[in-house]
Amino acid sequence: MAISVHRLSPVILRRAQWARDPQKHIISTKIGREIRKELNLGLSKNTPSKEVECCETQSSRDQYALCLPLLYRHVDISIHNAKGLFRSLHCDCMVDGRNPDRYLLPYEAEKLQFRQEAFIDAIIRTPSLGALVLSLTWTYQWYEEKGMKMDKTPQMMWTAFKLLDRVRSLDICSFNWELVRVVPPPLFPVATSIRIGGKMTYAFFRAMISSPETVVSLDLDNPQGFGQMRDGLDEEGEAPRPSSPENISFHQETEDSQQIPVLRHPGAMRGHLNPLIGRFIKLKHLSIRTVGQDDSASEYWSEPREKERYMEISNFLKSVRLTLTTLVFEQGNEAELDPRPRCRADPLEVGIQKGRPMDTYFLSYVLPALVEGPWPKLKMLFICGVGGRPREWQSRANVHFRDWEPEDPAILESAEDCLRIALNHEVQLSWEAEFRRPFYLQLWD
Template sequence: MAPILSPDILVLVFEHLSTHLDYVTLCNAGLASREWRSLSLPALPRHVDVSSHNNGRQREWEYPVYYPVVNAEDSWEYRQPNLIKRQRAFIRLLVEQPKLARHVHALAWTLIWQNIVGEVGPEEIERADEGLADLDRRTWDVFASPTNVRYLDLASLHTLKVPESEYVRQNPAVLFPGVTDLRLLGWTHRGLVRSIFSSIDATKLRSLRLDYLNDEGSLPDGRPMSDDTNDEHSPLHRHGSLGSRQSQIISPELQERQETGQAFIFPGPMWYPMHLLTTPTARPLSSLKHLQVKIPRVHHYTDTRLYETIFHATADLVSKASATLMTLVIVLGEHDNIYKPKGPGQCGTTHMRHVHEYVPFYVRSAAAFLGYVLRALDAHAYPRLETLTFKGFTIIEQASERDAAQANLDETWELIKSSRWYNKAGGFTKVPSVDHRRIYHGCDEYRQDLRGFGDTWETS
């Protein structure tokens, strides 16, 4: 058949196989002859999916009673055994044949940054984590080469110990300039986010999904902040009154000092992408049709300014895309314990802290976020908005009289009832969104040496 079909026809056939993700047939076709191999090879990397975060249910924690909803996890026993092998195979392919990079149009990738040799068992776990291999250190070179990628789904779920490697944060300044459909998930460093958003053309961005993004935090010298350092120095900012006149956001002046290494960046929900898209100098979002923002569940040990800032920044982003938005999805992760009464054997002190400290904080957070977004929706026309989805605000309906008074829910309910979007959304407080993801508080490292920073943390 090879001599009968013209090269143009064969290319169309191979592209069809690639579009339908029939890589088995595509690979077999490449084995038919040298001509077929040369013609089929460009179609092979057209749609690349070497990820572990889109596989549906995975065994995250071996406690199904407490963690019934399972999410993608970085640990070696929870992801496909061949994931890193497949990632390295793709890296090797583009290193050896860099011309193929221009044929990559869609890329789904889970950043792991961990060296797994073969399929390891429990008895081999101690020697499985061996740092980065030489091929792993070509990742950024390869990521910089596919300039025609239109669809990018990038997750950062790597282990808490490996990010000490400097290479993890040495990403190129320009990444994926052709992207029009973008999804980012997990916790990552600002340098990677900055490179992506400064490279893409915001006027051509059609779809944006920011799913449970967390800022890993960093010291002024660029080192990732450890959970121990965060725990010691962030209490100063843990007791803000969300949504009130006394609440605070990360000011432009503090943002500037963070960017120039004159301030600490505390771990928490990442507002940075919204900031990059809504600054006065940012390009208009003139093509953005689909926006999805999922915020990790709030945590009472996290700097409350981060929540206030991401709530405010999300509303700004919604406002900026008002002329073109067709679908809007807003999700706030909920703690499952807000639905659980005190169980037998549960510590009374823990239960009382939950009732009198944690739940009021969850109520204030949900009310503040919903208030920001509803004000943004009511301030503009949104002529093309067809689908509106809200999840994770059920605690507003369930709040006790005391919690409702503390959170000033009367004002929130006035916003809800007066909103012209209430019927289209099917109610803003009806759909739960229980989130079992671990709250990221910093990398797994003990007390860090902060000599030389003086009292910088106090002004951060």
């Protein structure tokens, strides 16, 4: 005779039942091993030896059905949340775990690829498994170069992700090295918590945040965009972008009639928030982390583009001010400067630099939006990386250190005082000059 699942201990059975209830606590897959151990023990004690094989088969089926919600509820096939610093691909420096330039040892890349492809296969082979996934943490990578290509096509990945239609929590970071020409469909329609970062196409960003009306918590973790002429390929199969950032930087960035980005320069994303303005009707928690410009003469930054980017952040903040309870804004620069193509024709000639451009943009665009308000539900505002010092930089052609003067402390103090007065006295405000974690700027395609 087979051992009924009702013969499992009440503790084990209750944990398994919790896994089927999305309102219960997070359940560890360790419970699956506990169930297996108890089932085997029950079989050995209660089943004649000649019936053990038959009973094991039936009990395995029962165990499998019982454990499925435990095994698929929280899927984490990622590497981007690793703590510490790692070697860079492009230069002799260290980067943090969420930097797409992070070097992966061969066995690390192979292990990640194997696990992701196995998951994709399982979901496509048994679509009903997709409904069991409520939380997804995923490091996205795709290589089109020969010898570095994943066995599965991008379309298979999107097909599998399309079946994950009950995911509530999404943490995704793109480690892509190349612009993938398969445009993903809208995904994760009921996600309430989204964290997104890394280097990606603008279509990728839109696909991950396809239903902003359901989002309660949004973490924009320094998303970087590829340089692109437009999304995907046209009917003739022409290349979707010029061959290098130097070429594309001479073209003006464009949007379509719905403000969706079309032609885009590489680097910190711009224009990705405009189509979402007014659609985050339930947003309570917002975190915006972005790399910023600290060198006025840098050939890697465009002043007009940066002004437009900070203006976009300002407009987005205004659109969610009535519902937010917590807001984090952090800006910073790279710990090291790696060699990369420049994205504007000629660097500016400046004498003594005063302050940092990123602080000027914050004070000119973001601060007025914060002061203007109102913020009827805001409880906590954290500002980080405004008023700090620029890093020392060096060019590959020659080493140069220019004179730098800090921003007038009175200006920063006045800005903070003005913000404190504008906010409700119950709002907890924290303003720090230095950023807490290294940032990165991605211009390589």
